[in-house]
Amino acid sequence: MFRPLSVFIGLRYTAAKRRNHFISFISLVSMLGLILGVMVLITVLSVMNGFDRELKQRILGMVPHAVVESREGLDDWRSVADIAAQDPDVVGVAPYTQAKGMVTGRGQVQGVMINGIHPQKEVDVSIIQNHMVTGSLANLESGSFQIIIGTSLARRLGVGQGDRVTLVLPEASVSPAGVLPRLKRFTVAGTFSVGAELDSSYTLVHYQDAAKLLRLGDKAQGIRIKVNDLFKAPMVADRIAQELPGNRYRTTNWTHTHGNLFEAIRMEKTMIGLLLMFIVAVAAFNIVSALVMVVTDKKADIAILRTMGMTPRGIMGVFMVQGAVIGVGGTIIGTLLGIALAMNVSGVIEWVESVLSMQFLSADVYFISYLPSELQWNDVMIVGGAGLVMSLLATIYPAWRASRVQPAEALRYE
Known part of the structure; x- marks a missing residue:
């Protein structure tokens, strides 16, 4: 050769x-x-x-890709969700109500993020259902004041499914006994395991129970949106906001919260x-x-x-x-x-x-x-x-x- x-x-x-x-x-x-x-x-x-x-x-499976919300809350969140769902890049829409607070149990206290969700629609925008250890999102029923917490938080508080915990909000209520913090007893309906940080600071309740706790009536704070392409989230959120009537809506997306x-x-x-x-x-x-x-x-x-x-x-x-x-x-x-x-x-x-x-x-x-x-x-x-x-x-x-x-x-x- x-x-x-x-x-x-x-x-x-x-x-x-x-x-x-x-x-x-x-x-x-x-x-x-x-x-x-x-x-x-x-x-x-x-x-x-x-x-x-x-x-x-994990993180972007738990946090919203994009959010449409209003300062006054959304009493018509279903119509807003219907408009958002018509966008070709949107794959899931769900209402939410969110607040910071503390949860106490067996003498232990931990600061948490309280997330009010719609159990049936949450599976369209979150991976939480795939990471449930005990219980199910279906256990969250309006008026029952059930709560789902992470496994790390459950270990820290020494509680499990069926036990009672107390949610404490940083807002105070005036009563004949004086100024008291706003609090409510909840029953643990299940636990989840996603990651160390979220497992110790993330809690889920029914959005209507959260609205009652925050005195929002039947309103939701906003809607969470899941898109088919993460990098389209800012564009999709702005496009949806332009299609909504009025100027009272504002949008955020994951690049603002976790982009860094x-x-x-x-x-x-x-x-x-x-x-x-x-x-x-x-x-x-x-x-x-x-x-x-x-x-x-x-x-x-x-x-x-x-x-x-x-x-x-x-x-x-x-x-x-x-x-x-x-x-x-x-x-x-x-x-x-x-x-x-x-x-x-x-x-x-x-x-x-x-x-x-x-x-x-x-x-x-x-x-x-x-x-x-x-x-x-x-x-x-x-x-x-x-x-x-x-x-x-x-x-x-x-x-x-x-x-x-x-x-x-x-x-x-x-």
Whole structure:
């Protein structure tokens, strides 16, 4: 099979056993460094993608994508919901009433966010039903004053399903006995588990019970909207507000409440990727030192090839092929190992935890209790392409040095 002479000689040099074992060792270290750098970079980026996915699914599965509300409350929330539901980008609409307060039980007190919901419509805009530990949203009936709390809050208060707790609002009521805080006894109808922060500060009651507690009558504070594309939420909310009669409506969306969090995650992913890319760059440019030593070791061979008629460009091609074998081989192997590890990192961490009998991400401390991973092929292509480009660039200077070797000088002492 015909091959260009430079490729043929370069591959022979790569496969041949060198007299200088130190050069072989440096070449091996360069390839291993490139393999590890590419593998770790793909794995870390996949884990960052996994955390980003989990946060979007959990946080944005609980908080509204967009909200339409009024300062006076919505006594006609059903007509507003009907108008919002007609938007082609809207997949779910539900009323809500929200307030800050405290919940007490068995002598313990915890500040919480009180969320009044419509049990049947809440499943259209929230993932809470999929994370119920005990009870169900259907247990929330108007007038029954039932409450659903997170598992962390239930443990802190020492209560469970069927127990009684007291909701305390920061507003005071004037009575013959003096100024008293507004409070109401509720029965725990169920518990849920979504994440550490929400499990300790998020409570659910029927929106009509919340309205009675807040003295809103039959009004809802607003409607929650779920859209099919998160990034369309601001546009969809503004579009719905323009279709509603009057100017008493205002809108908010998840970019106002949690946008900074996801911007921080994206920036962190970029910075970590950049720092790890420097590791790949160091490993790639180790090829320079390996090839420089190879050129020094092969000066006599280079001189012989030149006297036999090989051009400087051909000599340069020989050593570029030799360096490219190290770079391309290391990048391909590292990419394959990185893909394999990224797709199985959760199982690997679980195995390590079982061997060491410890848990790295405790559910009581961290929002996510396992190491998620989401392999994105554009990350793989960027990392693999960058590794190939850097390793090929690293071969240029040593190969150029080889092409500048003068045969007479190289053979003088041979």
